[in-house]
Amino acid sequence: MAQFHEKIYQMLKNLLQLSPETKHCILSWLGNCLHANAGRTKIWANQMPEIFFQMYASDAFFLNLGAALLKLCQPFCKPRSSRLLTFNPTYCALKELDDEERKIKNVHMRGLDKETCLIPAVREPKFPQSYNLVTENLVLTAYALYLGFHRLHDQMVKINQNLHRLQVAWRDAQQSSSPAADNLREQFERLMTIYLSTKTAMTEPQMLQNCLNLQVSMAVLLVQLAIGNEGSQLAELTFPLPDSCSSLAYVPEFFADNLGDFLIFLRRFADDILETSADSLEHVLHFITVFTGSVERMKNPHLRAKLAEVLEAVMPHLDQTPSPLVSSVFHRKRVFCSYPYAPRLAEALIKVFVDIEFTGKAVQGCRAGPWQ
Incomplete structure (x- = not known):
């Protein structure tokens, strides 16, 4: 499976580097493909498989495409990479463009302006003349995972x-x-x-590691947007948080949903990955701390409550069977015990459930965890 993913990745990479015209054609095909399969996430799609398989690409196609796109993202999927800050979320707010405009602006995804974003937009964004490949790669990969991996997890x-x-x-x-x-x-x-067979395909080690790298990087990026960092260097997280977070109005919810969904998947089906990557978990804790209790940064109460489930997923579980290959739960326990914003995290958890209680908005599917 890893070799197959590598060959798809090499093919895409070579085509993207061949010429500007070929690059435009490949990215247009990817954008059109994802747009044509947007209905995969609809509730009815899981209820009528006969119609689903006639209208949309297969789960295998999206799993393999997602794995190849993840490889394309790896050069800038490092938590401390300054290239992450070149991501421009206004890409997702662009409305319909003709083919020539898409080529000039480097915009090949369609229909993202109809996606629900983390917070409502209060003004029209300032669009740049064109977008870089980091922005387009992150958007294409995130949406491919949302259409593919997300659905397969539900099926599992x-x-x-x-x-x-x-x-x-x-x-x-x-x-x-x-x-x-x-x-x-x-x-x-x-x-x-x-x-x-599905579990084997979804838990291919290299794909999981690449996906974890992406999701941790997305956690870092979303926190930077949440604290209003518009510079070229990563800013340290400090409290209280600044008021400026308008960029989140152009970030679709599926960016955060992917992150939560993947970490919950790891807890259920590939927990060792979390243990061996414990050093990355602090970035995830920052993300949970910033967004869980902040309706100003994440309006959807269901999504904020899902982050509490994510916290339960990444926490050390003392009752699990020790692994002979890793010091089970030790690394994660170390991260949690030394987390500098633990009081803020506890406050955020209390706030999200108080908000839900007082607004009457029930949360479905959020499991009780030890933090309760």
């Missing part, structure tokens, strides 16, 4: 639940000597095959 959870249901039914049928036992066993085995 549902398959897991169905396996448990079938296992219970199969056991009950065996105990009662029901003739349905053999049929239930066959269903269980077929579903287990799908589950294992």
